[in-house]
Amino acid sequence: MAEAHQQLTPAEKIWQVHIRLNEVFGHLSGYPRRDPMRELISTMLSHRTTHANEEKAYFQMLEKFPTWEAVMDAPVEELTQALTPAEFPGAKAVNIQKALRLIQAERSDFSLDFLNDLDVPEAMAWLMSLPGVGLKTATLVLLFNFHKPVFPVDTHVHRISQRVGLIGVKVTHDKAHQILLDMLPKDALVLYNLHRHMLKHGQKICTWNSPKCEVCVLQNICNYYADVRLKGIDK
Structure with missing residues (x-):
């Protein structure tokens, strides 16, 4: 009953x-499940994509382009091919490269650790200024990696x-x-x-x-x- x-x-x-x-x-x-850059890029890949295919796309990308600089400078067609397990690989390839250029302009070592020193509105605004990064992705990075009070x-x-x-x-x-x-x-x-x-x-x-x-x-x-x-x- x-x-x-x-x-x-x-x-x-x-x-x-x-x-x-x-x-x-x-x-x-x-404890963070993965480093901030991994969290950011993986979550960008996860949109309308299963976790298994998100992981496959991420590791295929790094197998072909082992550094963030290499990913950023890759021919977009080749990056798209590496991301094919994810849905909308072409759009995601373009957004990832644009985001990496903006991150490099902020931090040449592609580190997001500076977000730890920002308050929540500032950190959210910066992350959401990146192409392909919405509210869910921004909050995941800030909560999981920087212990910011977001949901x-x-x-x-x-x-x-x-x-x-x-x-x-x-x-x-x-x-x-x-x-x-x-x-x-x-x-x-x-x-x-x-x-x-x-x-x-x-x-x-x-x-x-x-x-x-x-x-x-x-x-x-x-x-x-x-x-x-x-x-x-x-x-």
């Missing part, structure tokens, strides 16, 4: 999501947030970033854990197609379960 649905505010719900997913997946230290909203975080009832059904990814952040403490480790756990939950349980609601730890606070799945079961 399903547990009774709890009537909570979105702010109360998001904290329950954090607590429950932390228990399921375990607390993470927040990346990818497709999994967005889907779970809408289903549980943290945001409205018409709220976009970009608007969701600020709405969700406003409900959370400005603690980078909390934000990191919540993002990573919602990502994993979206991949394993709250999938786009056929979500596994019957085993979901968010079941009794989830609007989708109460309004869609439970009513379907009752029929």
Whole structure:
């Protein structure tokens, strides 16, 4: 028998999501999974691309062009060919080269470490001035590598947030970033854990197609379960 649905505010719900997913997946230290340049370029490659193909494209690129300077100066057709496992390789090749030129103008060694000394609005503005870098990519780099208090909203975080009832059904990814952040403490480790756990939950349980609601730890606070799945079961 399903547990009774709890009537909570979105702010109360998001904290329950954090607590429950932390228990399921375990607390993470927040140690960067990869260096800032790798995070930036890989996330640029990840748009509409599976993680496996993103990784394949990244390593094919570095196998053919082993340094960032070599990537920047490569014939765009050859770079595009190296990036073919990713979707839209031609557009991504152009954007990556333009971004690398701008980064080199700021730091000749292609280091993004200077972002650590900027406040969040400055760092966000600089990253989002790069071609092909949007809000999700910028927040991922700043949270994962520089422990800035931002909250990346990818497709999994967005889907779970809408289903549980943290945001409205018409709220976009970009608007969701600020709405969700406003409900959370400005603690980078909390934000990191919540993002990573919602990502994993979206991949394993709250999938786009056929979500596994019957085993979901968010079941009794989830609007989708109460309004869609439970009513379907009752029929």
